[in-house]
Amino acid sequence: MPKLNPTVLLVIMIGIGFQTAFVKSITMNLIVAGVTLLYLLLAGVKWRYLGVMFAISLPLAFATWVSFIAFGTGNTTHLAWVYATRLYAYLFLGGALTLTVAVKDLLFSLHRHAHLSSTFTYGLLAAFNLLPRVRRQVKTIQYAASLRGVTYHLWSPHLYFKAVLSALQWSDDLALAMTSHGFSEGFPRTDTINDPLPKWQWLVAVLLIAAYAVGAWVIQPR
Amino acid sequence: MQTVQEHKRGWALRDVIFLAIIAIFFGVIYQVWGASYYALAAIPALKPFANDMTIGVWLMAGPLAGVLLRKVGATLIGEVLAAVVEMLLFSSWGAATLLYGFVQGISSELGFTLTGYKNWDKIGLTLSVITSTLITFAWDLFNSGYLAYKPGLLITLFIIRLISVGFFAGILVYLIKVLVEKSGLLKR
Amino acid sequence: MTTLAVKNFSFAYDTGQRNILNNISFSPVAGSFNLLIGPSGSGKSTLLKAMAGLMPKFGGIVTGGQILLDGQDIQPVAPFERAKRVAMLFQNPDRQFAMRTAPEQIAFALENIQLPAEQIQDRVADVMTRLNLTAFAEQDLMTLSGGEKQRVALATILAMDSDIILLDEPFANVDPQARQTLLHDLQALQQTQGKTIVISDHDLSGYAELVDNLYVLEATTGTLQSASLTRLTNLAPVVPFTGHPNPAGDLGWRQLHVSVGERTLLTGTTFTVPSQQIGLISGSNGIGKSTLFKALTKQIAATGTITWAEQDARKIKAKAWAKRVALIFQTATDQFVTMTVAEELALSQRQTAYPDFWTAERVADAVAQLNLTGVMDHIVYQLSGGQQKKLQTLVMLIMGQPVLLLDEPLAGLDQDSVQAVMTLLQSTVHATQQAILMISHQRQGLADFIDYELVFAEQQLRLVGGATHA
Numbered sequence A: 001m002p003k004l005n006p007t008v009l010l011v012i013m014i015g016i017g018f019q020t021a022f023v024k025s026i027t028m029n030l031i032v033a034g035v036t037l038l039y040l041l042l043a044g045v046k047w048r049y050l051g052v053m054f055a056i057s058l059p060l061a062f063a064t065w066v067s068f069i070a071f072g073t074g075n076t077t078h079l080a081w082v083y084a085t086r087l088y089a090y091l092f093l094g095g096a097l098t099l100t101v102a103v104k105d106l107l108f109s110l111h112r113h114a115h116l117s118s119t120f121t122y123g124l125l126a127a128f129n130l131l132p133r134v135r136r137q138v139k140t141i142q143y144a145a146s147l148r149g150v151t152y153h154l155w156s157p158h159l160y161f162k163a164v165l166s167a168l169q170w171s172d173d174l175a176l177a178m179t180s181h182g183f184s185e186g187f188p189r190t191d192t193i194n195d196p197l198p199k200w201q202w203l204v205a206v207l208l209i210a211a212y213a214v215g216a217w218v219i220q221p222r
Numbered sequence B: 001m002q003t004v005q006e007h008k009r010g011w012a013l014r015d016v017i018f019l020a021i022i023a024i025f026f027g028v029i030y031q032v033w034g035a036s037y038y039a040l041a042a043i044p045a046l047k048p049f050a051n052d053m054t055i056g057v058w059l060m061a062g063p064l065a066g067v068l069l070r071k072v073g074a075t076l077i078g079e080v081l082a083a084v085v086e087m088l089l090f091s092s093w094g095a096a097t098l099l100y101g102f103v104q105g106i107s108s109e110l111g112f113t114l115t116g117y118k119n120w121d122k123i124g125l126t127l128s129v130i131t132s133t134l135i136t137f138a139w140d141l142f143n144s145g146y147l148a149y150k151p152g153l154l155i156t157l158f159i160i161r162l163i164s165v166g167f168f169a170g171i172l173v174y175l176i177k178v179l180v181e182k183s184g185l186l187k188r
Numbered sequence C: 001m002t003t004l005a006v007k008n009f010s011f012a013y014d015t016g017q018r019n020i021l022n023n024i025s026f027s028p029v030a031g032s033f034n035l036l037i038g039p040s041g042s043g044k045s046t047l048l049k050a051m052a053g054l055m056p057k058f059g060g061i062v063t064g065g066q067i068l069l070d071g072q073d074i075q076p077v078a079p080f081e082r083a084k085r086v087a088m089l090f091q092n093p094d095r096q097f098a099m100r101t102a103p104e105q106i107a108f109a110l111e112n113i114q115l116p117a118e119q120i121q122d123r124v125a126d127v128m129t130r131l132n133l134t135a136f137a138e139q140d141l142m143t144l145s146g147g148e149k150q151r152v153a154l155a156t157i158l159a160m161d162s163d164i165i166l167l168d169e170p171f172a173n174v175d176p177q178a179r180q181t182l183l184h185d186l187q188a189l190q191q192t193q194g195k196t197i198v199i200s201d202h203d204l205s206g207y208a209e210l211v212d213n214l215y216v217l218e219a220t221t222g223t224l225q226s227a228s229l230t231r232l233t234n235l236a237p238v239v240p241f242t243g244h245p246n247p248a249g250d251l252g253w254r255q256l257h258v259s260v261g262e263r264t265l266l267t268g269t270t271f272t273v274p275s276q277q278i279g280l281i282s283g284s285n286g287i288g289k290s291t292l293f294k295a296l297t298k299q300i301a302a303t304g305t306i307t308w309a310e311q312d313a314r315k316i317k318a319k320a321w322a323k324r325v326a327l328i329f330q331t332a333t334d335q336f337v338t339m340t341v342a343e344e345l346a347l348s349q350r351q352t353a354y355p356d357f358w359t360a361e362r363v364a365d366a367v368a369q370l371n372l373t374g375v376m377d378h379i380v381y382q383l384s385g386g387q388q389k390k391l392q393t394l395v396m397l398i399m400g401q402p403v404l405l406l407d408e409p410l411a412g413l414d415q416d417s418v419q420a421v422m423t424l425l426q427s428t429v430h431a432t433q434q435a436i437l438m439i440s441h442q443r444q445g446l447a448d449f450i451d452y453e454l455v456f457a458e459q460q461l462r463l464v465g466g467a468t469h470a
C-alpha cells in the first residue's frame, strides 16, 4: 500500500479530529478507530505496540465511562460509550501520524507543501533533535537540587526556571552555530527535499473528510 | 556580497528554537505529571475532578512562552508545540492532544490580546487565566460531555478549574518569569 | 583570497559598561596560523564572534571601529555570504548541529550557501573521506565523542570552503590524542589549501611547531598585543602521575559493569576510592568517564556492586546517597540553585557537613583565593565561564559530601585559576578527609596535587605505575 504524504495525513487528522469533537456517535468513533488501526497495521506498525497503546489507555477509558454513569444526567449509558470510544478514535487517529512519520519528514513536508518557513522548519528540527538531552536535563536539574539539600516539586518555580535557562542557553548556541553555518533567514536555500505528493492523495483526504462529514452529520448513526 | 536589511520584528531563528525547546521541556515534564494524573483519573469517582485539578499544568507552556517572548502568537504557538511534543512522546489522548493544545493556546492568548499585547505582567496573566478558564470550560461543556454532569458538580468543577489555572498558569508562571528576569539572561 | 581586517575595534556588552575589547586592530595574514591567548574572561570568544560577523547580532554593542570582510563592513553581510569566506568552530561541541547525522549536517550547510543540488552529495562524500568520518556516517551526532563532534564541525567548515577559519577553544573538552589529530588536520588545511587560521586556547601544548603569530588579549585593558613565540616552547613537561592510593575509603565497587544502550563501557572493575586523596581519571573522549560517574552517583543503573563502607548501595536511598557521593557537573550552570554568588555560598554553608570547618572566615578566604571577592553580589549566570567553574567547585566543596566526583573542573580555566582551585581542594581534603576523584583532560600544572591516576581504556580502569589495584 502506498504511504500517504505527511502533510496529507496531518490534514486528514485535523479534518476528522476536529469534527469528532462535536459528534456524539459510537458508530462513527468505532469506524475512525477501526480504519486508522487498519492503516497503522498496513503501514507496518507492530501489533504488539498497538496492543500496549490500547492497554495503557484502558483505565482512562474505563474511568471516563464510569464517570458519566455515576455523575451524568439524561441518557448516561450512551454518553458513557460515546466518550470511551472517542478516546480510542483519537488515540489511533493521532497514532496514524506519529507512528508512521518521522518529525523531520513531517517538517520537510510542511515546508514543501504548506509554506512552513525555513526558519520554523530548521529551527524546530534543531530543537527536536535535542529531545534526548532535554530528558536528561530534567533529571539533572532535580539531581543538582538534591545535592544541595533542596527538593524541587512539580510546583516549584525553580524547576521550570532552570528549564527556561537551559532553553535560553541552548537556543542561543544553536542559533549562533546555524548562522555561522550560513543559515540565512529570509534568503533562498538550495532545495534538496524529496517529498512527492501526487494529486490523488489530496483527493483521498477530501473524500475521507467528506465521508466522515456525511456520516456524522447526515446519516447520524448512534 | 548580498546584505541583510534590518528586518521587521518577526520570528527570529533563535526565538523559534527557544520556543520549541521550552515546549519540549514541558512535553517531558507533562509526562512526569501524566503519571499523577493517571493515578487520579483511573479512579472512576475522581475522574472529573482529576481533569479540572490538573488542567492548570497543561496550560502553563503557552502563557510562559508569551511573557518571555512578548510576541503576538507566542502563547498560541508555545501551547500548540508543547501539545505536539506531548503527542509525539505518547499521550493517551492521541490526536485530541493537538486539538486541546490549540483550544488552550487560543484561550490563553486571548488574555494578552485583551491588553492589546501591551501588558505581559500581572494584568495580562490575570486576564489570560480568566479567558482560558472560561473558554476551556465552555469547550468541555460542549465537547467533553460536561453538559451531562449535574449542575452542582459543574459549579464545583468550575471553581476547581479556576484555582488550578490561577495557580499554575497564573501565579507559577509569574514566579518563573520573575526568576528569569532576575537572572539577566533574557536580553532579547 | 579573502581578507578580514579588524580596525580600531571596540566592543561592550551593555551601554555604560566598560569596553571588553578596546581599540583592537588585527589583520591575520592570508594563509597564516594565529594563536590567541588571554586569561579567562578577557574577551577571546567575543573577539572571534565579532570577527565571524555574529556580533552585535547576538549581543552587545560596537563602541568604535569596524571589522571589514573584503573591505566591506562584515556585520550586515548575509550569513551565507559570510560563511563562504569566514567560518567558526565553537567551544561547546554539543550544540553546533541542527541535524542528526554528519552527512545531513554538512549538506545543511551546503544548502545554506546555495551550492547547486547536484554538487552537494559529492562535496559531502569528499569531506567525510578527507576527515576520516565515513565510519560515522550513520551515527547520531549526539552519541559521538567530543573530539569526533569537533571533527564533524571542522568537516562542515571545510565543505563550505571558507578561507578563514576561526576556532574558539575547540579543544576544551577534547582528549590529548584527539587534540593532536585535530591540530594536525588544521595544519594540513593551512599548508595545502592556504587557509587562514585563528584559534584561541588556554592550553599551549602542541602549538610550538604550528604557530606563525601569537597574540595576547589583556584582561584589564581589553587590548591585543603580539607576543613572542618562545612562550610556546618553554612549557613544563607533562608527566604521568605515579602515586599510590591509600587502601582505606568508604566508596568502593566490585565487578562493576557499565553500559549505555548496547555498548559496554566498563567491565568487571574493582576499586576503593581512598579518603584524603585526590585521584585523576584520564582516558580518551567517549570512553565512558562521565558515564562511570553517573553510575557511581546512581543516576544510571549499572551491574555489579557499589558499596558504602561495605554496605550495598542498593540499600541506600537516592536522597541519602546524594549526601555521601556528589557529582560536580561538566556544565557549571547546572549546579546552581539560587541567584547570586553570596546566596549560593550561604546555601552551602547552611547545609554543610562540616560547619566547624567552613567558618565564615574560611569561606571568605577561599573566595579570595579563587579571586571571587569582587563578584559576591553578582548573578551567577552572568559570571564569566571561568568564574562559574570556580564558584561551582567551591560551593560543592563546602557542601562536604565525603566523596566528590569532579567532571572536568579545570576546563577553560587559566593557569593561575587551576593552581588556586587545586590548592584549595588539596588543603580541604587533608583537613576533612574527603575523597576526590576527578576527570580532567588538562594535566598541566597538576603534578603537585594528584595523588594517583587511573587510566580508563579498553573497558578497564588501570592504575598508572601501580600493581593491579584497579
Ligand SMILES: Nc1ncnc2c1ncn2[C@@H]1O[C@H](COP(=O)(O)OP(=O)(O)OP(=O)(O)O)[C@@H](O)[C@H]1O
Pocket (backbone or CB within 6 Å): C013, C020, C038, C039, C040, C041, C042, C043, C044, C045, C046, C047, C059, C382, C383, C384, C385, C386, C412
Ligand atoms: N552575553 C554576554 N552578556 C554580558 N556579558 C558577557 C556576555 N558574554 C560574555 N560576557 C562578559 O564579557 C567578558 C568576555 O567574555 P568572553 O567569553 O569573550 O571571554 P573569554 O576570553 O572567551 O573567556 P574564557 O577563556 O573563559 O572563555 C567576560 O567578562 C564575560 O563575563
Ligand SMILES: Nc1ncnc2c1ncn2[C@@H]1O[C@H](COP(=O)(O)OP(=O)(O)OP(=O)(O)O)[C@@H](O)[C@H]1O
Pocket (backbone or CB within 6 Å): C142, C143, C144, C145, C146, C147, C173, C175, C260, C261, C265, C283, C284, C285, C286, C287, C288, C289, C290, C291, C292
Ligand atoms: N544516552 C546515551 N545513549 C547512547 N550513547 C550514549 C549515551 N550517553 C553517552 N553515550 C555514549 O557513551 C560513550 C561514553 O560517554 P561519556 O560521556 O561517558 O564519555 P567521556 O569519557 O566522559 O568522554 P569526554 O571525555 O568526551 O567527556 C560515548 O560514546 C557516548 O556517546
Ligand SMILES: [Mg+2]
Pocket (backbone or CB within 6 Å): C044, C045, C046, C168, C169
Ligand atoms: Mg571563551
Ligand SMILES: [Mg+2]
Pocket (backbone or CB within 6 Å): C289, C290, C291, C330, C407
Ligand atoms: Mg565526559
